[in-house]
Every structure is written in C-alpha cells, then in structure tokens.
Amino acid sequence: MAETKRMTIREALSQALREEMYRDETVFIMGEEVGVWGGTYAVTRGFYDEFGEKRVRDTPIAEMAIVGAGVGAAMAGLRPVSELMTINFAFLALDAIVNHAAKIHSMFGGQFKVPLTIRTTTGGGRQLGATHSHSPEIIFAHFPGLYVCCPAMADDAYGMIKTAIRNDNPVMVIEHSTLYQTRGEVPLDQDYLVPVGESRIVREGKDVTLVSFSKGVHWCLEAADILAKEGIEAEIVDLRWLRPLDTSKFIESFKKTNRMVVVEEGLPQFGVGAEITARVMEEAFDWMDAPIKRVTAEDVPLPYSREIEQMALPSAEKVVKAVKEVL
Amino acid sequence: MSDKALDMTTYREEMDERPSDKLSPQTLLEMFWYMLLSRRLDERSWILHRQGRIPFHISGMGHEACQVATAFAINRGIDYVHPYYRDLAMCLAIGITPRDFMLSLFGKAGEISSGARQMPSHFSSRKHNILSMSSPVATQVPQAAGLAFAIKYRLKMGLQDPNDTAQPRLAITSLGEGSTSQGEWHEGMNWAGVHKLPFICLVENNIYAISVPVDQQMAVRNVADRAAAYGVEGVIVDGNDVLASYDAMAYAVQRAYSGEGPTLVEAKTYRPVPHSSDDDDRSYRTREEVEQWKRKDPIQRFQAVLQERGILTQEQLDEYESRARQMVDEAQKFAEDAPYPEIEPNLDPNSVYAPVEVD
Ligand SMILES: Cc1ncc(C[n+]2csc(CCOP(=O)(O)OP(=O)(O)O)c2C)c(N)n1
Ligand SMILES: [Mg+2]
Numbered sequence: 158m159a160e161t162k163r164m165t166i167r168e169a170l171s172q173a174l175r176e177e178m179y180r181d182e183t184v185f186i187m188g189e190e191v192g193v194w195g196g197t198y199a200v201t202r203g204f205y206d207e208f209g210e211k212r213v214r215d216t217p218i219a220e221m222a223i224v225g226a227g228v229g230a231a232m233a234g235l236r237p238v239s240e241l242m243t244i245n246f247a248f249l250a251l252d253a254i255v256n257h258a259a260k261i262h263s264m265f266g267g268q269f270k271v272p273l274t275i276r277t278t279t280g281g282g283r284q285l286g287a288t289h290s291h292s293p294e295i296i297f298a299h300f301p302g303l304y305v306c307c308p309a310m311a312d313d314a315y316g317m318i319k320t321a322i323r324n325d326n327p328v329m330v331i332e333h334s335t336l337y338q339t340r341g342e343v344p345l346d347q348d349y350l351v352p353v354g355e356s357r358i359v360r361e362g363k364d365v366t367l368v369s370f371s372k373g374v375h376w377c378l379e380a381a382d383i384l385a386k387e388g389i390e391a392e393i394v395d396l397r398w399l400r401p402l403d404t405s406k407f408i409e410s411f412k413k414t415n416r417m418v419v420v421e422e423g424l425p426q427f428g429v430g431a432e433i434t435a436r437v438m439e440e441a442f443d444w445m446d447a448p449i450k451r452v453t454a455e456d457v458p459l460p461y462s463r464e465i466e467q468m469a470l471p472s473a474e475k476v477v478k479a480v481k482e483v484l
Numbered sequence: 485m486s487d488k489a490l491d492m493t494t495y496r497e498e499m500d501e502r503p504s505d506k507l508s509p510q511t512l513l514e515m516f517w518y519m520l521l522s523r524r525l526d527e528r529s530w531i532l533h534r535q536g537r538i539p540f541h542i543s544g545m546g547h548e549a550c551q552v553a554t555a556f557a558i559n560r561g562i563d564y565v566h567p568y569y570r571d572l573a574m575c576l577a578i579g580i581t582p583r584d585f586m587l588s589l590f591g592k593a594g595e596i597s598s599g600a601r602q603m604p605s606h607f608s609s610r611k612h613n614i615l616s617m618s619s620p621v622a623t624q625v626p627q628a629a630g631l632a633f634a635i636k637y638r639l640k641m642g643l644q645d646p647n648d649t650a651q652p653r654l655a656i657t658s659l660g661e662g663s664t665s666q667g668e669w670h671e672g673m674n675w676a677g678v679h680k681l682p683f684i685c686l687v688e689n690n691i692y693a694i695s696v697p698v699d700q701q702m703a704v705r706n707v708a709d710r711a712a713a714y715g716v717e718g719v720i721v722d723g724n725d726v727l728a729s730y731d732a733m734a735y736a737v738q739r740a741y742s743g744e745g746p747t748l749v750e751a752k753t754y755r756p757v758p759h760s761s762d763d764d765d766r767s768y769r770t771r772e773e774v775e776q777w778k779r780k781d782p783i784q785r786f787q788a789v790l791q792e793r794g795i796l797t798q799e800q801l802d803e804y805e806s807r808a809r810q811m812v813d814e815a816q817k818f819a820e821d822a823p824y825p826e827i828e829p830n831l832d833p834n835s836v837y838a839p840v841e842v843d
Contacts, residue, residue: 217665286603462591
C-alpha cells in the first residue's frame with residue numbers, strides 16, 4: 158500500500174488534474190471560468206499561471222461547444238477535460254454528450270475514439286432554486302458509450318480523474334457541490350486509478366444494506382452512526398460508477414443482510430433506486446426478507462426557500478427511518 | 485434594416501427630434517426615482533448578504549439607466565418582458581415592489597413569483613406580463629421570440645385589435661453580452677428575424693461575464709454587429725446614459741409596433757460590483773478600472789442633467805433619498821416578519837401541474 162496524505166476532495170481533484178497535465182501534453186482543460194478565476198469551485202486555481210492559456214482555456218458561455226469541441230479535439234488525438242460549471246448546464250450540451258460522445262466509437266466501427274473527460278458538479282441544498290439544483294446523474298448513466306462516476310471520497314476523486322483522463326472512452330466525472338471540503342486519505346501514487354465500474358464497501362454491517370453514491374454515501378454514513386447506537390449494523394455500498402454498474406458488491410451484501418435501502422439525491426421516478434431494486438429482483442429475489450425502500454428527493458422541482466428545500470432533500474434521518482421500516 | 489449597427493451616440497445628433505425630448509419633467513423625475521430606488525434597494529441587499537441574513541444576491545447596480553429607459557419606452561405592465569437577473573431597476577419601474585423583492589431574498593411566503601420556490605432576481609409577475617427566467621442563461625431568448633410570434637399570430641388571425649393598447653404589442657428580452665455566446669441566443673434571434681417579429685433584445689454589455697472579458701466571448705467588437713446576420717436591426721447605445729438609452733429603445737419599440745421587425749439594442753455599461761455575492765472581482769480586474777467606471781455612474785449623470793435643467797432641486801433629491809430609505813426599511817421589515825412558506829403544499833407533486841379541469 159502506498160503512503161497516503163489527508164486532503165480535501167478539492168485538493169485531490171486538483172492534484173490529479175495537475176499530475177495528468179504534467180504526465181501528458183495532450184491533456185488540456187477548457188470551460189467557463191476555469192482559467193483566470195481558477196474554476197467555479199476553485200479546483201483549477203493556479204493552473205492558468207502554471208500551464209498558460211494554451212492548456213487552460215476560458216471559453217465562451219456555450220456548453221454545447223465546450224463538449225462538442227471536446228469531442229472533436231478528442232477524435233483528433235487530444236485528451237480534453239471539458240468542464241461544465243454545473244450539471245444544470247449540461248442539459249444544454251446533451252446532444253454533444255448523448256448523440257456524439259457516447260456514440261462515435263460504436264457508430265464509426267471503432268475508427269474514432271473519444272478520450273474525453275467531462276467534469277461537472279451536481280447537487281442541491283444551497284438555495285439555488287429548481288433550475289440550478291438538479292441531481293440528474295441518471296440521465297447520463299442511461300446511455301451506453303459513456304462512463305459515469307461520482308466521487309464521494311477524496312481518494313476516489315483523485316483516482317477517478319486519472320482513470321477518466323487516461324481512458325480511451327468518454328467519462329463523466331460528476332462531483333458534488335457540497336463535498337469539495339470533505340477530507341480523506343489519498344494514496345501518494347501518481348498512477349492510482351479507480352477501476353472503471355467497481356463499487357466499494359465503505360462500511361461493513363450485517364443487518365441492512367445501504368446502497369448509494371455521491372452525497373448519498375455521506376447521508377448513509379451519518380445514518381449508520383445513528384443506527385449503530387441502537388445496535389443496528391448497516392453495511393454501505395458506494396456504487397462509485399453509475400455506468401458501468403457493478404452489481405456484485407450490493408448483491409453479495411444483500412445476500413448477507415436480506416434488507417436494503419437505496420439512497421439518492423435525485424428524483425424518485427426511474428431513478429437509481431428503481432434500477433438497483435430491479436437488479437436485486439433479477440439476481441437475489443430469494444434472499445429478500447422485506448420490500449426494498451428508496452430514499453430520494455421529493456418528486457417536485459427543488460424549491461429555493463431554505464426549509465422547504467431541506468425537506469425536499471434526503472437526509473440521514475430519512476435514511477434511518479427507512480431502515481427501520483425494512484427491519 | 486441596415487447591415488451595420490446603428491451607433492445611437494452619433495446618430496442621436498442627426499435626429500431632428502429625440503424621443504427623450506418629449507418626456508415631461510414629471511416623467512424624467514419618475515425615471516430618476518426608479519433608478520435611485522433600485523440602487524438603494526440593491527445596496528441594502530448586499531448588506532443583508534454580508535450580515536448573513538440572506539443566502540444570495542445578484543445585483544443590477546450600474547445598469548439602472550438602460551433598464552429604466554427600457555421600462556419607460558415600452559407599454560409598461562402590458563408588453564411582454566422576459567428579463568434576466570440584473571433587471572431589478574427595470575422590474576421596479578414596471579411594477580414589482582421593494583417588498584416583493586425582499587420577500588424573495590428572504591425566501592418568505594407571499595413571494596410573488598411562486599411563494600419562494602423560485603430564486604431571487606428571477607423576476608416574474610403575471611400581473612405585469614413579466615416572465616420568469618430559468619438559471620441557464622439565454623434560455624429566455626427563444627421564448628421571447630415565441631411571445632412575439634404569438635402577438636403577430638393573434639394580429640394576423642384577427643384575434644387582436646392592432647390598436648388595442650391593453651394587449652401586449654411586443655416582447656422584449658434582455659441578457660448579458662457573455663450570454664450571447666449561447667446557442668439559444670442565436671436561434672432565438674434568427675427566429676425573430678425570419679418571422680419579422682415585434683421583438684426586442686436588450687443586451688446589457690458590461691464587458692465581463694463573471695471573470696471572462698468580452699473579447700474572449702466574441703471575435704467581433706460589438707454584439708450589435710451580429711444583428712445584420714439575422715435580419716435584425718442592431719443599435720448601440722451608451723447604457724449609462726438614460727436619455728440616450730430611451731432614444732434607442734423608443735426607436736426599437738416604434739419598429740416593433742409598426743411591424744418593421746426585431747431590433748437588438750446593445751447598451752454599453754458596467755457592473756461596478758462583483759458578479760454576485762459568490763464572486764470576488766479583485767482577481768480579474770483592477771480597482772482603477774472599477775473606479776474609472778464609477779465616475780460614469782448612470783444615476784449621478786442623470787442627476788447632474790436634471791439639476792442642470794432645473795428639474796431636480798436639492799429638496800426634491802433629499803425627499804427621494806428619505807423616501808427610498810423608508811421604503812427599503814419597510815420592505816425589509818415586512819419580509820423579515822413574514823412567515824416561511826408552508827411545507828406540505830410545496831412538496832405536493834400535484835402542485836407542479838396546472839389543475840386539470842375535466843367536465
Ligand atoms: C447555460 C449557463 N451556463 C453558465 C451559467 C453560469 N453563469 C451565470 S451568469 C454567467 C455570466 C453571464 O455573463 P453575461 O451574460 O455577460 O451577463 P452579466 O452577468 O455580465 O450581466 C455565467 C457564466 C449559467 N447560468 N447558464
Ligand atoms: Mg456581462
């Protein structure tokens with residue numbers, strides 16, 4: 158095991174990007190406010206001075222072009238990191254992501270590949286209103302041809318960026334706007350990669366399986382602490398990748414606990430909970446002791462006013478409540 | 485339609501009669517009042533944010549002249565307005581009140597757009613035909629073209645009397661220069677041009693999009709230079725000069741009302757404050773630059789004109805200042821005392837849909 162260093166998710170992302178830029182000259186960053194300003198979430202702070210404007214490009218406010226040009230540059234042999242300021246604006250780039258990035262390798266018989274990294278930020282809870290607080294990760298996970306990962310921990314943030322940049326396929330790295338200050342141990346290994354499509358158990362337990370990703374993992378951890386005081390041991394599976402989806406860990410866990418709660422910040426309908434539940438039905442129905450529960454956002458556009466916004470989002474308390482319903 | 489943008493700053497001198505010459509002293513004072521009120525309300529909002537009493541503020545400071553000029557050039561409260569987040573002064577001049585704005589900042593029940601579901605500065609009021617924007621920029625532009633399309637459709641179908649001034653006769657939308665890089669802006673402009681719609685696009689060019697200067701958004705000098713490519717008339721104006729802005733806007737309004745088609749008015753202005761309460765502008769521009777622009781402050785400039793013309797006395801100015809302070813104080817207190825929105829109805833999935841009426 159490599160030595161580790163404690164750092165924030167922001168620092169981990171930043172360090173990974175910096176190392177990859179030194180490692181490979183074809184890597185460059187483009188997006189709104191990534192240069193002079195150092196990134197909306199300060200991930201690329203200092204990069205503009207360190208690497209110059211050729212490799213750290215402030216772009217016009219044009220998400221379709223930020224991704225579209227990234228697809229083009231990737232086909233021409235570069236390894237662009239296209240940054241979308243927030244995932245809400247990724248809706249404006251959907252065609253480039255879904256109809257191009259995700260399709261090119263397959264539709265052109267492998268003649269072209271798209272080694273593109275799309276970095277963006279998801280999540281609500283900061284009073285930014287419905288059109289500015291989406292958590293629509295599942296939309297991107299719907300399409301074959303894209304890889305989608307959502308770091309919840311600092312080591313994953315570090316390794317996922319590296320995996321994304323070095324991978325020959327388009328990868329979306331979806332960070333969470335409220336996790337940048339979250340600290341964790343990060344391996345001091347410049348080649349630390351997070352294997353594509355590998356989930357991980359972040360806490361062991363025997364009574365119930367909690368499946369989540371991104372911010373949801375932290376609600377689960379908080380809930381597990383509360384439950385532990387009452388003698389309930391929750392096992393937590395961090396999916397890490399929404400595509401490819403690793404079913405092995407949560408199925409194995411479920412076969413042990415026989416009970417499951419799926420936690421996600423997104424909307425309930427056709428969400429991650431629906432997918433995970435279907436996989437359990439297909440692969441582990443006989444091990445089920447109680448109906449699987451979902452904890453999601455309420456099925457409304459996320460409101461601005463503080464209290465209603467908080468009530469509309471999942472929380473550790475809601476996870477605890479759901480666990481008690483399946484026990 | 486000319487293929488070069490019209491520069492109002494020079495064009496005005498050639499005009500026999502400037503539309504703004506026809507404004508009465510009362511109207512001029514009213515325009516001044518709204519600019520001042522907006523400034524004082526805006527300043528208070530920054531303070532409230534610094535005190536940690538509100539979560540967010542995005543400001544219209546420095547843009548007041550072109551905004552109030554716009555409100556006064558259209559049929560206020562009747563013509564469709566699809567504004568953007570900086571348009572506080574425009575919306576106040578159309579009828580949104582300091583109370584309405586404060587309710588929104590504090591996220592309180594009774595907030596006029598949606599009972600505090602929508603963010604502040606995403607202005608919306610059915611009563612005034614002001615439509616709410618979404619947070620992705622420029623998305624209001626195709627919609628505004630659609631509003632203008634509906635106006636023309638009604639006229640053509642005989643569903644509307646062309647002289648009925650109680651009906652909207654144009655749609656105006658606004659946005660920053662950076663947001664014109666967005667595909668939706670180009671699509672909306674083209675649409676308006678192709679259909680020759682009663683449509684106005686006000687571009688409030690403050691030369692920055694957050695930290696990014698205008699020369700990194702576009703390779704042309706003026707946003708208005710692009711108008712010709714859409715078959716739209718392009719006009720450039722000093723957006724810190726309220727009377728010049730009024731002239732430009734009156735020209736655009738007259739074109740829309742008389743069926744001559746869409747106009748793009750580019751108001752050159754400046755934002756003397758950070759982009760929003762989340763921004764620190766010291767990293768991307770010098771203090772000298774900001775100070776220089778502050779000398780061109782639209783309110784001070786208009787004040788000087790009005791005083792020179794003997795329209796605004798010191799007494800009147802003092803009275804405006806104290807009235808503005810009172811209104812802002814009162815609005816703040818009103819919002820602070822107001823209850824938060826109820827939780828249940830706001831989390832009801834049915835509330836998302838218009839009620840379905842079935843006989
Ligand atoms: C589609 C989209 N991309 C990015 C943003 C983030 N954003 C908000 S305001 C802004 C700058 C807009 O600049 P400009 O259009 O010049 O207007 P200004 O704020 O200067 O008035 C950006 C990039 C957004 N709201 N929507
Ligand atoms: Mg601007």
